[in-house]
Amino acid sequence: MDLTILHIEDDPEIGSWVSEFMTERGYKVIWINSGHNALEHMEGADIVILDIMLPGLDGYTIGQRLKQKYPEKPIMMLTARTSIEDKLQGLSFADDYMTKPYHPDELEARIQVLLRRSGAVSPELLQLGHLSIDRKANRILNSKTNTEVTLTGKQFHIFMYLLDHPNQILTQTQIYEAVWEDPYIKGDKTLMVHIRHLREKIELDASSPQIIETVRGIGYRLKE
Template sequence: MKLTILHIEDDQEIGSWVSKFLTECGYEVIWITSGHEAMEHMERADLVILDIMLPGLDGFTIGQRLKQKYPNTPIMMLSARTAMEDKLQGLHFADDYMTKPYHPDELIARIQVLVRRLGVIAPESIEVKHLRIDQRSNRIFDTSSNEDIILTGKQFHIFMYLLDHLNQILTKKQIYEAVWGDTYIEGDKTLMVHIRHLREKIELDTSNPQIIQTIRGIGYRMSS
């Protein structure tokens, strides 16, 4: 079961991009463009990402109402407003306040911190060889070293895409276009380089990879 994020953002470009990015990172996203319909989605939401500048009711008003009725659901304010008074007003009810522009990896990191700190729900994990993947917080744990594995944004997207298609053979084209959102050009080595660096972090023996296997002439497969 995936963690569900309610994303309230009226800007079509930002809303579409953030929702797509979070979906690629393994979250289920409910994107709405105003706060008027927020309450009807709160029963499904594990976490809320909320903009301030919204049509009708502003984010401060919406956030306060949501927090009052659902005090255990974490709320992250995501706004271009950087003034200290705005941050303080937001943090009266919100659990985090993040300003635009921001790096997408920071957004994911902050979401993971909120999930762990507030204990949104009991984690549901998948075991792949010596890795344990917490699908709620998207945390990857190496049971052989008892350490968390920290991936870059692209490495994480590749890993989660392969995990979503566990034991399936995927072509280079499928993986590249799903992760980069661009047309794959035959012979491009970008994916291969990222796979190599990813293996360095997750495989016990990179010379004999057991998790991400190369299917010669086709692509890759994540094996359970």
Template sequence: MKRILYIEDDYDIGLVTKEYLREKGFSIEWLQSGEGAVEVVKDFDLVILDVMLPGLDGFTVGQRLKQEAPEVPILMLSARTAVDDKLQGLKFADDYLTKPFHPRELAARVEVLLRRFGLPSVSTITLKHIKVILEENRIIDVRTGGEVILTGKQYQIFMYLLRHPNQILTKEQIYEAVWGNPYFEGDKNTLMVHIRYLREKLELDPGSPEIIETIRGIGYRVKQ
């Protein structure tokens, strides 16, 4: 059962939406403000987040959630229909739905995000000489049996690529998903440095990578 963190301060909307998603088979934790959300976000598979909240607004809460757990997709809800508001939300959110909405459309968007972000339904992934044990968050070099130790950002980048097998991901997509901040041209070097160090740990020949491919002028891809 997929777990959803639902943050909505409107009681009537929250109650109807919560019950509908429960009927669809989801486990729902409903908060009426963003307080405490950052501390628990990693326990969930997806976040549904309203923009208008008491205290910190949804944009601020969402940025903090994405910084804490870039692997958890965020679906923003808002009565604001201006393009600038949508663009602000989509700097960190993975989808944006305007109010009023039909619960069926919300559930459909949730399903799409979960499919897009979901890791394969297997316990391990093997790439060349590398075995990724998903349930244990461990990466093993099968030649030696030794564990490959990654930094937090290296691991987040690699997991993000694994969630999108065979898909070419732009530098902007990867940076904003992992760092949780808008991408600027100067951030390209930050990402490239992390990719270089990641390849040094994963590839047999970092100069001719076979696991993390460079797609010139676009970004990167992991082929499975």
């Protein structure tokens, strides 16, 4: 899944940071520092991230023009302006309004919501960091290497169960009994071994997992 973000931001620190973060998550980012040539990039963009304070035309004017010409393309305002007046003006045409500072995981989650609403991402498709997951076809693609991730049956069922409960702490008992459909015996290392091998296949660095988090003494959590 090759999704493109058009990011209109004149602050070099924010622009480079967002571009780097979203690129690491598997998106293509077109970063421009003003809205003067934004229309040139809209055809290939799936979503627009737009600041308000820009040189020349402000974000409101740019956003209204883009929305008028491309009504199906979602626009997210990403700005330090927090007043209710600014939010109402932005939401008169934009699909979401997010204020700085923000957590990068929330930014990506909101982008995913807008992409699903617009139809750029079907409900069966999910972007999780560098992984593109097609639940309908039971395929997982590593967008960093553009290769398919091959899992064993049990690894796949564990991963799908975690995907069904994003950001929830799941006990070893819950996961084991859902996947193996047998009672979990305390001290059994089977699940731990499968999680370790699963991480080796899906994590960029299995020794420092960013997708499947260990919650010490309890179980695991999939970070979406």
